[in-house]
Amino acid sequence: MEQYQLFVNGRFVDPIEGRFFDTLNSFDGQAWARVPLASAEDVNRAVAAADQAFRDGPWARMLPQERARLLHRAGDILPDHAETLARLETLDTGKRFVESLPQMKAAAAWFHYYAGLADKVEGALVPLDRADILNYTLREPLGVVAAITPWNSPVMVALWKVAPALAAGNTVVIKPSEQASASTLELMKVFEAAGFPPGVINVVTGDGAEAGQALASHPRVAKVTFTGSEGGGRAVQRAAAESLTPVTMELGGKSPQIVFSDADLDQATNGVIAGVFLSNGQTCVAGSRLFLHRDIVEPFMDLLLSKMTDLKMGDPFDPQTQIGPVANRPQYEKTLGFIERAKAAGAVCVLGGQAASGAGLGQGLFIEPTVFTEVTPDMELARQEVFGPVLAVLTFDSEEAVVELANDSPYGLAAGVWTEDPRRMHRLARQLESGTVYLNTYRAVSVASPVGGYKQSGFGRENGVEAINEFLQTKSVWVGLAEQTPHPLAVAATPNND
Ligand code: NAD
Numbered sequence: 001m002e003q004y005q006l007f008v009n010g011r012f013v014d015p016i017e018g019r020f021f022d023t024l025n026s027f028d029g030q031a032w033a034r035v036p037l038a039s040a041e042d043v044n045r046a047v048a049a050a051d052q053a054f055r056d057g058p059w060a061r062m063l064p065q066e067r068a069r070l071l072h073r074a075g076d077i078l079p080d081h082a083e084t085l086a087r088l089e090t091l092d093t094g095k096r097f098v099e100s101l102p103q104m105k106a107a108a109a110w111f112h113y114y115a116g117l118a119d120k121v122e123g124a125l126v127p128l129d130r131a132d133i134l135n136y137t138l139r140e141p142l143g144v145v146a147a148i149t150p151w152n153s154p155v156m157v158a159l160w161k162v163a164p165a166l167a168a169g170n171t172v173v174i175k176p177s178e179q180a181s182a183s184t185l186e187l188m189k190v191f192e193a194a195g196f197p198p199g200v201i202n203v204v205t206g207d208g209a210e211a212g213q214a215l216a217s218h219p220r221v222a223k224v225t226f227t228g229s230e231g232g233g234r235a236v237q238r239a240a241a242e243s244l245t246p247v248t249m250e251l252g253g254k255s256p257q258i259v260f261s262d263a264d265l266d267q268a269t270n271g272v273i274a275g276v277f278l279s280n281g282q283t284c285v286a287g288s289r290l291f292l293h294r295d296i297v298e299p300f301m302d303l304l305l306s307k308m309t310d311l312k313m314g315d316p317f318d319p320q321t322q323i324g325p326v327a328n329r330p331q332y333e334k335t336l337g338f339i340e341r342a343k344a345a346g347a348v349c350v351l352g353g354q355a356a357s358g359a360g361l362g363q364g365l366f367i368e369p370t371v372f373t374e375v376t377p378d379m380e381l382a383r384q385e386v387f388g389p390v391l392a393v394l395t396f397d398s399e400e401a402v403v404e405l406a407n408d409s410p411y412g413l414a415a416g417v418w419t420e421d422p423r424r425m426h427r428l429a430r431q432l433e434s435g436t437v438y439l440n441t442y443r444a445v446s447v448a449s450p451v452g453g454y455k456q457s458g459f460g461r462e463n464g465v466e467a468i469n470e471f472l473q474t475k476s477v478w479v480g481l482a483e484q485t486p487h488p489l490a491v492a493a494t495p496n497n498d
């Protein structure tokens with residue numbers, strides 16, 4: 001069985017205490033590799049390496065143009081590793097290989113985009129109301145960035161953080177999820193091959209409660225960027241508060257999909273199905289709260305259910321498979337718990353609603369794609385993130401009412417609107433309390449467009465030009481121009497900074 005090592009200071013190394021844990025194949029349930037269980041001491045070592053690389057050595061002296069060249073090189077090399085990375089993610093997460101592979105191929109764009117921004121970070125000359133002093137600003141990196149990532153798309157989510165952080169001149173320590181660590185360790189081969197100096201990027205694997213806490217609370221970490229659940233986010237923010245370390249939070253959602261009576265039902269059903277059943281609903285933007293206008297409930301549901309019959313569940317490496325296994329046992333049990341409680345609360349299960357096993361399903365943790373109707377806004381299923389293949393269907397009568405219903409949620413990650421009325425479309429785009437709004441499409445993503453949450457879905461933005469600002473700080477520089485200065489105790493004509 002393969003045994004992975006931590007990546008610290010440019011080398012693959014065993015954990016100091018020699019502890020490892022098994023990582024499981026989501027389809028056959030067997031351990032397929034051993035992954036280091038890092039201790040606080042391993043975290044110290046990784047942070048020290050990152051801190052040293054930030055303060056001293058080639059990275060600290062590197063011009064932005066040279067950082068850009070390294071990032072471009074990593075982007076050129078990544079596609080050669082895409083297949084291996086996709087295979088590891090499919091093994092660990094059960095995400096179908098036909099989904100993992102394009103995602104890994106697309107990931108190179110993050111290197112190239114932020115390589116392009118690395119040498120465009122500009123300060124400003126500040127127009128003052130006095131001539132005897134010059135003031136300008138410098139935009140500087142923060143230091144060691146801790147990137148804590150979830151299991152659903154480990155490499156992609158890591159690159160959303162790492163590419164802009166490195167472009168800005170920071171160094172990074174990544175702590176991937178204990179449920180899917182291998183691909184992030186494998187990704188380090190891309191950085192090695194591109195020639196990044198030692199210590200610029202490091203990976204410590206292990207438990208959130210141990211390695212994650214040690215990293216988030218580390219006094220030499222200058223910034224924590226976290227993607228994961230609300231609970232994990234709260235724990236990380238608390239840990240970071242100890243050193244007053246700034247945090248970015250990319251958390252979960254209960255994203256509404258709103259279908260008006262004038263919508264193209266074929267397109268809308270496709271968008272709703274893809275929105276919640278691709279990757280088994282294990283995506284942050286899963287459109288798991290469907291609002292149907294009362295006039296189209298019947299035709300919409302008939303069409304949706306007809307498209308959901310006879311789906312092929314099975315091996316996530318089989319290109320014919322349409323639904324793969326749920327990623328891991330905690331997620332499987334959590335999802336089944338939601339289904340049972342929704343039934344008990346009076347929601348009507350019109351599709352799926354149970355675990356699946358048998359021929360062709362190996363030892364995988366399968367759950368049938370599940371649809372509940374008669375869901376009311378106060379039910380748990382309408383309020384909490386399942387992060388699994390479960391769709392809650394609610395109804396509405398008016399535009400005003402549905403905006404209120406959709407916004408009645410602690411979350412605000414994404415929202416979908418399906419209508420042929422362009423004015424209504426753009427009215428809703430403004431009214432929905434959500435970091436992303438999709439109009440007649442769903443799940444689109446690009447390195448060029450900012451992603452992030454409103455309300456309890458998080459704060460800070462990833463992707464797009466503004467993401468690099470999460471990893472920069474502004475310094476104000478004052479330069480005296482006068483040949484002579486007044487008596488030191490004379491009252492200044494304009495206020496001093498006190
Ligand atoms: P999680 O919160 O359980 O874990 C995320 C990471 O945090 C892991 O590396 C974990 O080890 C670490 N962690 C957990 N508890 C910790 C603690 N006490 N201290 C320090 N670190 C800790 O989340 P998950 O189950 O891996 O991921 C699923 C969640 O991620 C869902 O809620 C999903 O919506 C969210 N997500 C959000 C986005 C986004 O962009 N907003 C993207 C992907 C996933």
